[in-house]
Amino acid sequence: MSSKYERLRLKNQLCFPLYAASREVTKKYRPYLEALDLTYTQYIAMMVFWEDKKLNVKELGRKLMLDCGTLSPVLKSLEAKGYISRTRSRSDERALDLVITEKGEALADRAVEIPESVAGCISIEAEEAAELYRILYKILSKGEDVNDK
Numbered sequence: 001m002s003s004k005y006e007r008l009r010l011k012n013q014l015c016f017p018l019y020a021a022s023r024e025v026t027k028k029y030r031p032y033l034e035a036l037d038l039t040y041t042q043y044i045a046m047m048v049f050w051e052d053k054k055l056n057v058k059e060l061g062r063k064l065m066l067d068c069g070t071l072s073p074v075l076k077s078l079e080a081k082g083y084i085s086r087t088r089s090r091s092d093e094r095a096l097d098l099v100i101t102e103k104g105e106a107l108a109d110r111a112v113e114i115p116e117s118v119a120g121c122i123s124i125e126a127e128e129a130a131e132l133y134r135i136l137y138k139i140l141s142k143g144e145d146v147n148d149k
Contacts, residue, residue, distance in 0.1 A: 028121045032114045036107065037081065041066070041074050043111070049084060049100040050108045056089060057096045065140065083107060 010016055026040050033043050041064075048055070048063050055063075061071055075098065078084045083104035089095035124132070 025118070025122065028118050029114065032111075032117055036110055039074070039077075041070070042078055043114075045071070045074055045078060046083060046100075046104065046107060046111070049098070049104055054097065054099045056098060060098060078104070 006012065029040055029043065033040060036043070038046065044064055045060065048060055052059075052063075057068060057071060057075070060066075060075075061068060064071070075084065075086060075096075079086050081103075082101055085099050085101055086096050087099075089097050119129070122129075
């Protein structure tokens with residue numbers, strides 16, 4: 001490949017190892033999540049519910065960096081499993097209010113060991129993980145601390 005096209009080499013792309021690492025890490029979650037009958041997207045949504053208890057679709061989408069079209073089937077499935085309830089907002093009929101149910105709360109007890117189990121499958125030190133976390137959020141937030149939003 002001529003130097004003109006050097007930037008097109010896969011090995012020179014930041015996007016590729018990010019993509020591949022994301023897929024690999026998500027794959028590590030699969031056996032733990034299958035035991036809970038959750039997809040990865042359902043799991044991260046439940047993590048928000050375990051923390052916030054009640055929010056609307058727009059707030060959930062912002063926290064998960066997902067659009068409404070992606071969230072709709074996830075929320076329908078979580079509701080069908082009895083983990084959340086969805087109701088029309090009283091203040092804005094177009095909006096949906098989301099609330100975790102008792103069954104959804106109880107699921108946290110079954111999921112509490114997952115982060116540690118998955119971390120044990122990933123071969124980086126705690127300091128490296130903290131630095132990677134900082135760098136990834138820097139990319140996602142364009143330098144802003146997204147946890148403060």
